Amino acid sequence: MSFLTLDQVSHYYFSPSNYMKALEDISFSINEGEFISIIGPSGCGKSTILSIIARIIEHTEGNIYIKDEDVMHSSVQIGYMLQQDYLFPWKTILDNILLGPKMNDDTTEETANKALQFLEDVHLLGTENQYPSELSGGMRQRVALLRTLITDPDILLFDEPFSALDYVTKLKLENIVAKMVKMYRKTAILVTHDLGEAISMSDRIILMDTKPGRIANIFDVPESIRNIEPFYVRRHTEYQTLFDHIWAQLSDDTVTERNQQYERDN
Numbered sequence: 001m002s003f004l005t006l007d008q009v010s011h012y013y014f015s016p017s018n019y020m021k022a023l024e025d026i027s028f029s030i031n032e033g034e035f036i037s038i039i040g041p042s043g044c045g046k047s048t049i050l051s052i053i054a055r056i057i058e059h060t061e062g063n064i065y066i067k068d069e070d071v072m073h074s075s076v077q078i079g080y081m082l083q084q085d086y087l088f089p090w091k092t093i094l095d096n097i098l099l100g101p102k103m104n105d106d107t108t109e110e111t112a113n114k115a116l117q118f119l120e121d122v123h124l125l126g127t128e129n130q131y132p133s134e135l136s137g138g139m140r141q142r143v144a145l146l147r148t149l150i151t152d153p154d155i156l157l158f159d160e161p162f163s164a165l166d167y168v169t170k171l172k173l174e175n176i177v178a179k180m181v182k183m184y185r186k187t188a189i190l191v192t193h194d195l196g197e198a199i200s201m202s203d204r205i206i207l208m209d210t211k212p213g214r215i216a217n218i219f220d221v222p223e224s225i226r227n228i229e230p231f232y233v234r235r236h237t238e239y240q241t242l243f244d245h246i247w248a249q250l251s252d253d254t255v256t257e258r259n260q261q262y263e264r265d266n
C-alpha cells in the first residue's frame with residue numbers, strides 16, 4: 001500500500017495585489033520505508049512540497065493522502081528537519097532532544113533511555129549534558145536529527161539538512177542519516193541540490209522543473225546500489241551512469257542520444 005500520495009497537487013501563493021503558481025500538477029506516491037529525494041533548480045517548489053506534506057501550508061488544488069486518509073485529517077506524525085538546527089542554546093543536548101516528548105508529557109525513563117541510545121547510535125554519547133555551543137555544526141545536526149526521531153514520526157522530511165556543512169562532515173552525516181532511517185524503518189523525503197547525495201541516499205529521485213514547479217522526471221536508483229552506505233555508493237559504475245543520465249537532463253532539456261540509449265538499456 002502506498003504510504004503517501006500526492007494527486008495532481010497545485011499551489012498558488014497569493015499577495016494582496018498578485019498571485020503566483022508555485023506548483024503545477026504534482027503527482028507521486030511513496031511506499032512505507034521508501035527514501036525519495038527531490039532535486040531541481042532554486043524556486044521550483046521543493047520546500048513548498050515539504051511544507052504542504054507537513055501541513056504547514058494548505059495546497060490550493062489536488063489531493064494528498066497519507067495511508068489513504070486526507071492529509072489534513074491524518075493523525076500521522078511528521079518529522080521535519082531543516083538546514084538550520086534550531087537547537088535551544090540554553091538547553092542541554094539531552095533536553096533539546098527531549099523537547100518533543102516533554103511537550104507531549106512523555107517524560108518517562110524509557111524515553112530518556114531512548115535518547116541516550118540514539119546518542120550512542122550517532123557517536124555522541126557523552127555530550128548529553130553539554131550545550132549546543134560546545135558542539136560542531138555536524139554534531140548539532142546529528143542532535144537535530146535525534147530530536148526529530150525521538151517523537152517516532154511516521155515520515156521524515158529533510159530540507160537540505162547538510163547544505164550548511166563542510167564537504168567531509170556532510171559525507172559523514174549522509175551515512176549516519178541513511179543508517180538511522182534504515183535502522184528505525186522510516187519513510188523519508190530529502191530535498192537537496194546535490195545530485196550525488198540524492199543518488200547515494202535514495203531509492204527514487206524526483207527531478208523538478210520550474211516556472212511553474214512541476215515534475216520533469218522520476219528515476220529509480222538501481223537495486224544494486226540501494227543498500228550500500230552513501231559514501232561507498234559513489235564508487236560504483238551504476239552511480240556514475242545514473243549521475244550522467246540525470247545530469248544531462250539537468251543541464252540540457254533536449255533528450256540526447258545517450259539518454260535514449262540509457263532508456264533502452266535500463
Ligand SMILES: Nc1ncnc2c1ncn2[C@@H]1O[C@H](COP(=O)(O)OP(=O)(O)OP(=O)(O)O)[C@@H](O)[C@H]1O
Pocket residue numbers: 013014022041042043044045046047048049213
Ligand atoms: N511564502 C511565500 N509567499 C510567496 N511566494 C513564495 C513563498 N514561499 C515560496 N514562494 C515562491 O514559490 C516558489 C517556490 O519556492 P520554494 O521555496 O518552494 O522553492 P525551492 O525549490 O525550495 O527553492 P530553493 O532551492 O531555493 O530552496 C518560488 O518562486 C518562491 O519565490
Ligand SMILES: [Mg+2]
Pocket residue numbers: 046047048159
Ligand atoms: Mg527550498
